[in-house]
Amino acid sequence: MKNFSRLCCALLCAASVLSACAGQSNPFDNQEEVRLPIMGWSSWNTFLCDISEDLICGQADAMVETGLKDAGYSYINIDDGYTDGRGEDGFIRIDTTKFPNGMKVVADYIHSKGLKAGIYADGGNNNCGTRDVRPYGLEVGLWRYEEQDTKMYFDDWNYDFIKIDFCGGLWRKLDVQEQYTKIADAIHKCDKQDIRFNVCRWAFPGVWVREVADSWRTTNDIELDWASIKRITLENVYLSAYVGGGHYNDLDMLEIGRELPEDEERTHMAVWCIMSSPIIIGCDFRTIPERSIELLKNQDLLAMDQDRLGISGAPVAFADSVLVLAKDMETFHGPKRAVVVTNLSGEEASIDVPLADLGFRGKVAVYDCFQHADRQDICLSDHITVKVAAHGSEAFYLTGKRIDKTSYQAEEAFLNAYSELEEHADRTPHVYFSTSADLGMYACGLGGREDNWMEWQKVESSKGGRYVVTVRYACADESGMKMSVNGAEAASFDNLNTGAELEWAETSAVVELNAGYNTIRLENADAAMPAIDRITVKEYR
Numbered sequence: 286m287k288n289f290s291r292l293c294c295a296l297l298c299a300a301s302v303l304s305a306c307a308g309q310s311n312p313f314d315n316q317e318e319v320r321l322p323i324m325g326w327s328s329w330n331t332f333l334c335d336i337s338e339d340l341i342c343g344q345a346d347a348m349v350e351t352g353l354k355d356a357g358y359s360y361i362n363i364d365d366g367y368t369d370g371r372g373e374d375g376f377i378r379i380d381t382t383k384f385p386n387g388m389k390v391v392a393d394y395i396h397s398k399g400l401k402a403g404i405y406a407d408g409g410n411n412n413c414g415t416r417d418v419r420p421y422g423l424e425v426g427l428w429r430y431e432e433q434d435t436k437m438y439f440d441d442w443n444y445d446f447i448k449i450d451f452c453g454g455l456w457r458k459l460d461v462q463e464q465y466t467k468i469a470d471a472i473h474k475c476d477k478q479d480i481r482f483n484v485c486r487w488a489f490p491g492v493w494v495r496e497v498a499d500s501w502r503t504t505n506d507i508e509l510d511w512a513s514i515k516r517i518t519l520e521n522v523y524l525s526a527y528v529g530g531g532h533y534n535d536l537d538m539l540e541i542g543r544e545l546p547e548d549e550e551r552t553h554m555a556v557w558c559i560m561s562s563p564i565i566i567g568c569d570f571r572t573i574p575e576r577s578i579e580l581l582k583n584q585d586l587l588a589m590d591q592d593r594l595g596i597s598g599a600p601v602a603f604a605d606s607v608l609v610l611a612k613d614m615e616t617f618h619g620p621k622r623a624v625v626v627t628n629l630s631g632e633e634a635s636i637d638v639p640l641a642d643l644g645f646r647g648k649v650a651v652y653d654c655f656q657h658a659d660r661q662d663i664c665l666s667d668h669i670t671v672k673v674a675a676h677g678s679e680a681f682y683l684t685g686k687r688i689d690k691t692s693y694q695a696e697e698a699f700l701n702a703y704s705e706l707e708e709h710a711d712r713t714p715h716v717y718f719s720t721s722a723d724l725g726m727y728a729c730g731l732g733g734r735e736d737n738w739m740e741w742q743k744v745e746s747s748k749g750g751r752y753v754v755t756v757r758y759a760c761a762d763e764s765g766m767k768m769s770v771n772g773a774e775a776a777s778f779d780n781l782n783t784g785a786e787l788e789w790a791e792t793s794a795v796v797e798l799n800a801g802y803n804t805i806r807l808e809n810a811d812a813a814m815p816a817i818d819r820i821t822v823k824e825y826r
Contacts, residue, residue, distance in 0.1 A: 312801030313618030313745070319531035319595040320499065322563045323446065323481055324587070325360025325403065326353075330507070330538050330567025334366030334414045337383040338391055345395050347570030354400065356582040357591065360446055361395045362403030362565065363388075365414040368425040377425050377434065389442045396443070403446035403481075404438050408464045409453025426453040428464070431471040439477040446481040447472075461486055461706065462493050469497045483535060483563070488705035489524055500535040500563050503705070507537040507567075511549050511676055514540070515629050518556050521597075522608070523696035523716040523726060526742070528561055528597035535563050542568030542577035548677035551655065552627050554580050555678040558590040559598035559610050559625040585654035586680060589614070589623045598625060599697040602638045603724045606630035607673060609638055614682065617802075618745060624681045628673035635672040641688065643669070649685035689745040693805075695728035695817045702737040714739070721787045722818045723757065731807070732766065732814030740806035744822055749800035751825035755793040756807065760815035761786045769806045770796045781815055789818060795825050 326344055328336050345361045348354050367388060369378040379387055392402040407413065410429075412422030427434050427449065438444050454464055465484055472480055484494055484501040494501045503524055504517050517536050524534050536557050541550045557564060566581060580586075589598075594617065598610035606629045614621040622644060628634045640649055651669065653660040660681065663669050671679050696716055704713045714730040714737060731737055746752065754768065760781055768776040776794030783790045796805075807817060 312747070314616045318593065319529075320481075321531075321591050321593075321595060322500065322533045322561050323360050324358045324564045324591070325362055325401070325446075326358065326566040326570070327362040327364055327403070327448075327538050328366075329364035330509075330540060331543065331569045332366075333364075336363065336366045338386060341391055342394050344570055345398050345400055348400065349398050351570060351573070351578055353566070353578070353581060354398070356584070357587055358564070358566065358581075359399075360401045360403050360565070362405070362446060362448065363391070364405045364448065365412050365422065365450075367405075368412065368422060370422075371424045375430070375433070377437070388444075392443050401445040402443070403448065404442070404444040405448050405450070406434065406438070407450045407453040408461075408468060409451060409455065409457045409459055411453035411456060413450045413452035427468055427471075428453065428457060428459065431468050432474060435468070435471040435475055439472070439475040439480055443477065445477075445479070446483070448483040448485050450485045451487075461490055461708075462497075465490075465494070465497050485535075486706070489527070489534070489703070490706055491704040491709065492527065492699075492701060495527060495530070495532045499531065500533040502535045502537060504537065507540060509540050509543055509545070511545075514549060514553050514556075518552075518608070518627065518629070519718075521556075521560055521562075522600055522610075525560070525597040525599040525697055526699040529595060531595055533561055533563060533595070534597065536560060538565040538567035539581075540567060541581060542566065542570075542573035546676070547576060548674045550577060550580055552676060552678040554583065554586055555625045555654075555680045556610070556627060558586045559612060559623055559680070561590055561592070561595060561597050564590055583654065585652075585657060585682070589625075589654075589680070592623075598623065600694060600724055600726075601642050602636060603726075604636060605634060607634050607636040609636065611643055617743075618687055618747075620687060621682060621684045624669075624683055625678055626671045626673055626680075627678040628675060631675050633672065633674055635670060637668050637670050639668045640664075640685075641667070642692075643683060644687055644690055645683060645685045646688045647686050649683050652682040652684075654680035654682065689747055689822075691823055692723075692819055692821050693741045693744065694724050694726065694819045695722075695739070696724070696726040698728065698739045698741050698817075700728060700731070700739050702734075712737075719787055721789065724819075727759075727816050727818045729816035730813075731817065732764075732809035732812060735808075735810040738806055738808035739817065740804055741820065742802070742804050744798065744803040744805050746798040746800060746803060746822075749798055752796055752798050753793050753823050753825050754796050754805060755791050755821045755823075757789055757791050757818040757820070758815035759783045759785070759787055759789045759818070761788075764809075764813060764815045766807050766809045766814045768794060768796070769808070771799060771804055783815075786816065798822075 407426035602609035
């Protein structure tokens with residue numbers, strides 16, 4: 286650990302000297318402070334609707350007693366199951382058998398422990414618990430009561446967070462964007478400040494959600510098995526572009542502490558942290574194993590999740606079911622990066638990853654987030670070699686001299702019209718898996734209208750100047766697209782045809798990049814674009 290710290294210090298000092306000599310700050314470090322993903326506990330995974338005042342208060346006690354509060358967890362979130370319909374006066378009734386003292390008393394108790402209180406509602410008329418036609422959740426949703434109910438939750442009851450489902454919204458056939466926006470507007474009218482709002486539509490609803498909520502669910506509910514963790518991991522690989530500015534993909538509540546094997550729990554925690562998901566524990570603190578508590582307290586992993594940049598890890602390698610995610614830490618394009626290597630297969634596997642693909646050149650310091658120790662043994666000359674257990678993950682911090690990124694995958698691009706809602710299926714682009722694509726994924730269904738474009742918003746150039754941008758594409762019929770750089774048209778690619786849907790070819794253009802970050806967009810408002818696999822960006826020589 287001492288050697289790692291010494292090397293980190295030397296690298297940081299060297300970076301500072303170089304910056305001072307250049308007479309300017311790092312052109313990449315333009316980040317303002319953002320709100321970080323929340324950390325806490327929720328009742329749903331273990332208890333469903335079988336909750337009570339005593340249970341919730343007991344879990345708040347346990348969060349403190351287990352040391353999880355000291356580790357950074359601060360929210361106690363009450364999910365579905367506390368209501369008893371809506372009264373004739375139009376106000377929600379509380380199930381007084383479960384919560385005899387009302388919901389404000391529970392929030393006050395949670396606050397007395399130095400924690401924050403979360404609550405649950407539906408965007409429509411009925412809560413999700415009414416799927417079995419249980420009357421307590423009928424007509425308790427926010428629909429038609431947006432301002433009245435949000436004032437009750439936040440100003441009267443003093444809750445700090447709300448998760449809003451959409452079971453009743455689907456039942457009423459409400460427009461998802463319109464209704465969630467209406468709810469967000471009602472929340473903003475409350476007197477209480479610093480309210481955190483989670484949209485739970487069980488799929489990425491569209492880019493509009495970033496203007497409405499702090500976080501949003503990207504998948505169906507998590508389940509207590511490996512298949513669910515793997516499914517959620519793969520779906521979120523191509524959603525990293527939507528994380529930023531204090532807004533986060535929510536990979537759902539944790540199943541850690543609920544009898545998953547140790548390697549699967551490690552993957553669960555590491556992937557959620559490098560993707561900057563809200564970290565919401567879903568187990569019963571009264572029965573959680575000690576190893577699970579220690580994993581949840583892992584400060585090296587939590588630092589990935591709670592990093593000041595507030596960004597998600599993106600894929601840098603994916604081979605033989607081994608996925609490698611990486612992201613900058615502390616400073617954009619700075620000397621430190623987080624790396625998680627995940628084995629999605631059922632057998633032990635290993636992977637070699639060039640340091641250049643991870644954004645480094647020369648000597649790199651490697652720190653193991655599970656062993657809490659230096660791991661120079663995995664770093665050999667110009668690459669790292671990592672062995673990973675079946676369903677397991679390894680997590681590292683790499684520190685060294687950075688180089689500009691040269692390859693940008695379609696799955697890490699911002700697809701402006703992207704949505705996973707069924708009602709948008711005929712007008713959204715898609716990301717598909719294919720062994721023919723670089724890193725196994727490509728985007729298609731782009732173009733044909735003005736809003737259906739893709740762009741990479743952080744294309745790196747340390748010094749600016751002329752660069753060759755090469756697009757890897759495929760199309761069975763004649764197609765075309767335009768490229769813009771930082772908002773100005775830079776190139777037009779016409780008469781493209783590779784002869785088959787997944788027959789890949791390349792086309793290039795020379796463009797001018799600014800020093801720092803650049804935005805490169807591909808679009809065609811008039812016709813369908815080709816499928817896109819990636820772009821590469823290299824200095825023009």
